[in-house]
Amino acid sequence: MSISYKRVRAIFVKDYKEFSRNYALSIMLIFPIILALLFRRAGTTLPGASGFLFNSSFVLLTCFAQACLIAEEKERSTLRSLMMTPATTMDVLLGKSSLVFVMSAVVIAISSLLFGYEPVNVGAFVTGIVLSIILYTAAGTICGLFSKTLLEASLSILPVAFIFMGAPWGAVLAKDYPVFQVLDYMPSSQLVHLLSISGTGYTTADLTQPLLIILAWTVGLTIVSVVLYQKRLKDE
Amino acid sequence: MQFQPIYEDGELLLPLIELDLAAAPSTGIITDLKRKQLLMSQLENAEHYYVFRAGQNEYMRLTVEELITFLIRVTEKKEHAASLIGYFGLQEESRVRIMHLSASKRMYVTLLRVFFAHQRALVLEEPYFYLEEQERRQFKRILDDLSQHKQILILTSNLEDAMISCDVIYRLNGSGCHPLDIRDSEEDKQEMQKQDEANITLQKVSTKRQDKVILFDPPEIDFIESVEGSILVHVGGEHYDCALTLTQLEQRLLNFGFFRCHRSYIVNLQKIREIITWTKNSYSLRLNTGQDAVVPLSRSRLQELKVLLKL
Numbered sequence: 001m002s003i004s005y006k007r008v009r010a011i012f013v014k015d016y017k018e019f020s021r022n023y024a025l026s027i028m029l030i031f032p033i034i035l036a037l038l039f040r041r042a043g044t045t046l047p048g049a050s051g052f053l054f055n056s057s058f059v060l061l062t063c064f065a066q067a068c069l070i071a072e073e074k075e076r077s078t079l080r081s082l083m084m085t086p087a088t089t090m091d092v093l094l095g096k097s098s099l100v101f102v103m104s105a106v107v108i109a110i111s112s113l114l115f116g117y118e119p120v121n122v123g124a125f126v127t128g129i130v131l132s133i134i135l136y137t138a139a140g141t142i143c144g145l146f147s148k149t150l151l152e153a154s155l156s157i158l159p160v161a162f163i164f165m166g167a168p169w170g171a172v173l174a175k176d177y178p179v180f181q182v183l184d185y186m187p188s189s190q191l192v193h194l195l196s197i198s199g200t201g202y203t204t205a206d207l208t209q210p211l212l213i214i215l216a217w218t219v220g221l222t223i224v225s226v227v228l229y230q231k232r233l234k235d236e
Numbered sequence: 237m238q239f240q241p242i243y244e245d246g247e248l249l250l251p252l253i254e255l256d257l258a259a260a261p262s263t264g265i266i267t268d269l270k271r272k273q274l275l276m277s278q279l280e281n282a283e284h285y286y287v288f289r290a291g292q293n294e295y296m297r298l299t300v301e302e303l304i305t306f307l308i309r310v311t312e313k314k315e316h317a318a319s320l321i322g323y324f325g326l327q328e329e330s331r332v333r334i335m336h337l338s339a340s341k342r343m344y345v346t347l348l349r350v351f352f353a354h355q356r357a358l359v360l361e362e363p364y365f366y367l368e369e370q371e372r373r374q375f376k377r378i379l380d381d382l383s384q385h386k387q388i389l390i391l392t393s394n395l396e397d398a399m400i401s402c403d404v405i406y407r408l409n410g411s412g413c414h415p416l417d418i419r420d421s422e423e424d425k426q427e428m429q430k431q432d433e434a435n436i437t438l439q440k441v442s443t444k445r446q447d448k449v450i451l452f453d454p455p456e457i458d459f460i461e462s463v464e465g466s467i468l469v470h471v472g473g474e475h476y477d478c479a480l481t482l483t484q485l486e487q488r489l490l491n492f493g494f495f496r497c498h499r500s501y502i503v504n505l506q507k508i509r510e511i512i513t514w515t516k517n518s519y520s521l522r523l524n525t526g527q528d529a530v531v532p533l534s535r536s537r538l539q540e541l542k543v544l545l546k547l
Contacts, residue, residue, distance in 0.1 A: 010309035014298065021297040021333075076293030081349055084286050085311045 003094060007087045011095025015069055019099065025068050029107055032057035036111035050117050051168055051192030054129070057111060058136040058188075059161045062104040064154065066140025069096050071153030074144070079233070089230050097137045104133045120197055124207045128194050131214045135187055138221040139164070145225075145232045168192045187217040237285075237357065237389070239278050250274050253413050255406075257357055261383035264390045264402030266416070271408055272361060272391045279359055286353035290362045294346040296335035300326050303334060303345065311352040324348060325374050344371040351378060357387040364397040369512065376401045376514055399532050400514055407464070439488055443469050443476035450476060454492035458507050458525045460485055462500040473525065495544060497521060497533045505544060 020026050035056060039049045073079035082092060108129060119125035143156040167186035174180040183189055190210035197206055237257050242250040250271060257263055265275070279285045295303060304324075305317045321330050326345070334342055343366040350358050363379075364372050379388060379401050392398050395416075398405050405416040440451040458470045460482065467478040467485070478485070486496045493505045509524035511533065519533040533541065541547075 004312070006312065007310050010306055014295065014302070014306045014310075017302060018295055018297045076295070077289065077291055078293060078295060081288075081292060082310070084353065084355070086354060087310050 002088060003090050004086075004088075007091040008095045008098070011087070011092055012099050015096055015099045018072075019065065019069065019103075025065065028061050028064055029103060031060050032107050032111040033114060036115040040115055048168065048192060048196070050115065050195045051188070052165075053111065053115060054108065054132070054191060054195065055165050055168070055188045056161075057108055058104070058132055059157060059165055061107060062100055062133055062136040063140035063143065063157050063160050065103065066096065066100045066137050067143035067147065067153040067157055068150055069100070070141060070144025071147045072150050074147075075149045083233060089226075089233070093141065093226065093229060097134075097141075100137050100140070101133055104136075105130075108133075117195070119195075120202065121207055124194065124211060127211055128191055128214060131211070131218045132187065132191055135214065135218040135221055136160075136164075138218070138225040141225040142221075142228060145228055164188045185213060187214045190214050239275060242274055250408075251412050253408070255389070257387035257389060260403040262379065262388035262390065262402050262404075264392060264398035264405040265408050265413075266392060266395055266398050266405060267408035268393055272393070275391060275408075276359065276361065284355055285357045285359050286350060286355040288347065288350050288358070288360045288363070290365065292346055292349070294334050294342065297333055299331050299333050300337075300345055301330040304348075307349065307352045311354065313352060324351075324378070340366060340368040340371050343367055344375055347375055348378070351382065353386075355386075357389065358382065359389045359391065361391045362393070362397070363390060364392070364400055365394070372400065373514060376518075380515065396520070396530055396532065400518065439492065441469060441478065441480075441485070441488070443478045445476050452476075454489050454494065455504070455506065457489075457494075457504055458523055458529060459504060459531050460502040461531075470529065473529075495537075495541060497531060497537055497541065499534065501531050503531050508545075511541075 032053070035053050039053055042049055070079070073082070079092070083089075139160050140157070143160060144153055147153040147156045164186065165188065167183040168189045170180050170183040171186075171189050174184065190213045194207070194210040194214075237255040239250060239253040239255075241248060241252045255263060267275070276287055276289065279287050295306075298306065301317060301321060304320055304326075307313075308315055308317060308320070321327055329337060329341060329345075334345060337345065347360075347363055347367075350360060363375065367375060382388065388401075390398060390402055395405075406413050407416050439454060441454060441457065443450050443452065452469065452471055456471050458472070460467060460469050460478070462468075462482050467480060467482060468475040469478045480488075482496070482500065482502060486494070486502055489502065494502050495505050497503045503521055503523070507523045507525060508521050510522040512520040512522055512530070514520065517535045519535065519538060521531045521533050523529045523531065
């Protein structure tokens with residue numbers, strides 16, 4: 001499957017204009033920043049605050065934006081028309097995902113600065129965030145594919161919010177209900193582990209283990225989303 | 237282009253259709269909604285057809301210029317947005333967002349997607365339905381240009397729409413798919429006998445409706461059309477069946493200012509409001525009746541009409 005930089009850029013620019021002019025969607029860009037300002041008071045002393053901030057930003061911004069971008073195209077059947085042009089599936093997905101990626105990266109950088117989070121290892125922190133953004137973009141793609149309208153898309157991220165944002169909290173109950181130990185392997189729980197490492201007493205294994213688990217999730221969900229995307233568009 | 241037959245409850249909905257799109261630059265099929273969808277569903281996965289559906293929508297928040305630029309880039313055409321906007325006749329709207337355009341303009345801009353298609357054949361569902369006259373004319377011009385090197389198939393439920401830009405028209409219904417004869421036959425004129433002028437008697441046109449015989453004075457009649465063999469007399473937006481043939485009616489009504497403007501239409505000259513020129517050889521007549529009635533006008537009869545109207 002060929003990928004043309006020109007077409008990807010055309011889709012990126014088009015989606016940027018559409019997204020930025022749809023205030024109902026672009027207002028979501030402010031949420032992570034507001035959350036960061038709210039939690040700033042509590043400071044880094046509050047356990048899990050940074051994890052909650054990042055995880056909720058991923059769902060509310062990355063996942064939501066991607067789902068809406070795809071669902072809106074489906075709603076107006078412009079996606080079907082786009083499929084009849086030389087633009088390939090990967091062109092469309094890459095164009096949309098790169099826009100969502102850039103927006104998320106910028107907003108999360110701002111909100112982590114405002115929040116005052118200081119990572120013990122910048123490399124590991126950035127890798128974790130980048131992988132998570134890709135992961136949630138893929139989740140957003142899947143949400144968008146299963147919804148026909150914009151309204152459905154904004155509701156379809158609720159299960160994602162529940163599962164991914166709730167996982168770190170669910171893992172706390174693992175002592176009473178052993179079933180919940182599974183939740184500890186969710187990417188969001190692993191991100192919380194990664195973020196909560198502090199001081200100097202950590203080993204490389206402490207850093208790599210969460211990163212590897214997140215990487216596995218990212219690769220898995222990305223493949224699922226691409227396959228689903230091609231399949232569902234053919235069915236329509 | 238071939239369509240497979242489709243049966244439903246043992247009834248043949250869609251016969252086996254083989255269309256030779258290369259025979260004419262643009263082909264039209266007049267059919268109902270259900271058959272239109274069946275036809276289009278067979279073109280779904282073909283890479284050779286660009287299918288434009290009536291439900292197609294557009295990126296509402298882009299301006300016209302941004303949309304054209306996007307379409308050029310994504311289809312990798314080697315054109316300039318500014319010159320294309322000029323060609324499309326959208327200079328004034330180029331900075332307007334699509335959501336702020338009038339409904340007809342918005343549809344016209346949406347229809348421009350077919351211009352960028354790389355496929356050999358374009359299939360359009362009801363392209364003219366939502367367009368007003370100015371946009372119709374613009375889009376017809378674009379389709380005519382496109383038909384130079386592409387094959388065009390128009391699916392519509394309206395004869396009038398199909399006639400705007402189709403060279404060959406088929407009617408597809410329960411009785412099958414048959415070509416519609418829209419060429420002007422010259423023999424008709426010879427068949428015409430001289431009007432017996434001395435015999436001026438009562439010339440009411442008798443029609444039937446629900447077993448009642450209704451008589452109309454000729455000046456009441458707006459126009460008469462022939463639809464699949466039956467003659468319909470249109471009066472004030474309603475239509476009534478008539479047992480006479482068009483040729484008989486034409487002879488009867490000649491002295492009342494009626495004119496055979498088309499092989500299957502006779503129009504009351506008193507009621508013509510406007511002669512619409514789609515292109516230099518495709519015309520319609522608009523009538524000033526209550527409803528907005530438009531009647532096709534054959535190219536060969538235009539001169540005759542101009543003489544009658546002293547134009």
